Amino acid sequence: MLVILSLAVGITLGVLINPTVPASLSPYLPMAVMAALDSVFGGLRARFEGTFEDRVFVVSFVSNALLAALMVWAGNRLGVQEMSIAVVVAFGVRIFNNLGAIRRILFHA
Amino acid sequence: MKRSTGASAPHRGMGTSPGVAVVIGALAFLITLVWQGQASLSASREERRKQLASIVERRQERTQRYEEDLAELRARLDELAAASGAARLQKLRAETELIAAFSGATTVTGPGLVVELADSPDAGRDTLDPSERVQDVDLQAVVNALWAAGAEAIAVSGQRLVATSAIRNAGAAVLVNYKVLSSPYRVEAVGDPAVLQERFSASEVAAHFRRWVEIYGLGFSVAGDDALAIPAFSGSLRFEYARPIEDP
Numbered sequence: 001m002l003v004i005l006s007l008a009v010g011i012t013l014g015v016l017i018n019p020t021v022p023a024s025l026s027p028y029l030p031m032a033v034m035a036a037l038d039s040v041f042g043g044l045r046a047r048f049e050g051t052f053e054d055r056v057f058v059v060s061f062v063s064n065a066l067l068a069a070l071m072v073w074a075g076n077r078l079g080v081q082e083m084s085i086a087v088v089v090a091f092g093v094r095i096f097n098n099l100g101a102i103r104r105i106l107f108h109a
Numbered sequence: 110m111k112r113s114t115g116a117s118a119p120h121r122g123m124g125t126s127p128g129v130a131v132v133i134g135a136l137a138f139l140i141t142l143v144w145q146g147q148a149s150l151s152a153s154r155e156e157r158r159k160q161l162a163s164i165v166e167r168r169q170e171r172t173q174r175y176e177e178d179l180a181e182l183r184a185r186l187d188e189l190a191a192a193s194g195a196a197r198l199q200k201l202r203a204e205t206e207l208i209a210a211f212s213g214a215t216t217v218t219g220p221g222l223v224v225e226l227a228d229s230p231d232a233g234r235d236t237l238d239p240s241e242r243v244q245d246v247d248l249q250a251v252v253n254a255l256w257a258a259g260a261e262a263i264a265v266s267g268q269r270l271v272a273t274s275a276i277r278n279a280g281a282a283v284l285v286n287y288k289v290l291s292s293p294y295r296v297e298a299v300g301d302p303a304v305l306q307e308r309f310s311a312s313e314v315a316a317h318f319r320r321w322v323e324i325y326g327l328g329f330s331v332a333g334d335d336a337l338a339i340p341a342f343s344g345s346l347r348f349e350y351a352r353p354i355e356d357p
Contacts (some may be wrong), residue, residue, distance in 0.1 A: 002127075002130045003129065004128055005130070005318045006133045007132050007133055007134065007137045008137075008260075009137075009142065010133070010134035010135060010137025010138035010139075011137045011138070011141050013134075013138050013141075013283065014137065014139075014140075014141025014144075015141060015145070029139070029142065029143050029146070030143055033136075033139050033140055033143050035155075036155050036334045037136070037140075040133075040136060043129075054126040054128050054129055054180040055128070057128075057129055057132065058128040058129065058131075058132050061117060061135075061136070062132075069333065
């Protein structure tokens with residue numbers, strides 16, 4: 001219940017406040033979202049596998065998001081404009097791995 | 110679900126810790142943010158695209174209007190050129206032609222008077238008696254009388270008289286425009302033939318010549334002509350020092 005509540009609160013906050021993201025930050029936000037999604041699916045998998053830890057989930061969520069944004073920022077600074085693609089690919093692969101694991105657990109296939 | 114809630118984490122099953130809840134909320138917030146950002150971005154792009162399209166449309170309309178204006182103005186320009194510009198040009202050309210005619214730069218034709226003067230047939234090559242010859246002063250007097258009678262253009266034996274023309278003796282001959290002329294001298298003057306004839310005949314020089322014909326045997330005849338052609342001045346009209354002044 002708390003999860004659903006916080007989900008609703010987050011969405012309504014986002015809709016109501018609707019802060020205009022500064023243009024300089026706009027490339028990093030999707031990366032952070034990707035990282036956060038990855039940790040969410042990782043957490044879900046851990047939960048299904050019975051190894052879920054609150055602390056790990058929270059820390060990995062924050063650190064993944066920050067690290068992803070940092071990587072893209074550093075890539076931009078170093079002239080690697082396609083760093084965001086690397087982040088997207090890396091987290092995408094991890095998300096699909098986690099989804100695969102969840103699928104195996106749920107459907108035993 | 111069954112496994113996770115039942116097997117390994119019974120105490121965390123439904124009751125989620127506040128940390129996880131905050132993280133989920135933050136995630137929802139972030140996703141909403143990005144979602145909306147993208148939506149507004151694409152919306153603003155669409156809006157911008159529409160704006161640009163309308164600007165292009167407006168500019169095209171304006172261009173077309175300008176082209177129409179241009180065509181209209183060109184038509185008017187042609188009209189005006191045909192009406193006033195060409196008229197002015199024609200006037201200038203007519204003035205130029207008139208000036209050229211007066212200054213001796215062009216051949217002029219018209220009716221007029223022909224005065225022929227000749228030395229006495231008795232005046233041989235060796236005779237230096239000036240009385241038997243037509244002198245420069247005689248020609249000058251005839252020319253002056255013709256000008257006074259209203260001549261508009263005069264030539265002496267084909268030498269057009271212009272602003273720099275001089276008529277003077279050079280031995281037994283007469284120089285006009287530095288060309289050596291000899292008897293008989295044919296002075297052609299364009300003007301009203303009747304008026305010229307009347308006034309010239311009444312002039313002093315004509316009276317003198319009528320007498321000199323009898324006394325010295327000089328040739329002298331005056332005749333009207335319907336179609337004289339006074340040639341253009343053949344020398345160079347160079348003004349090295351004289352400068353026209355600006356129109357006041």
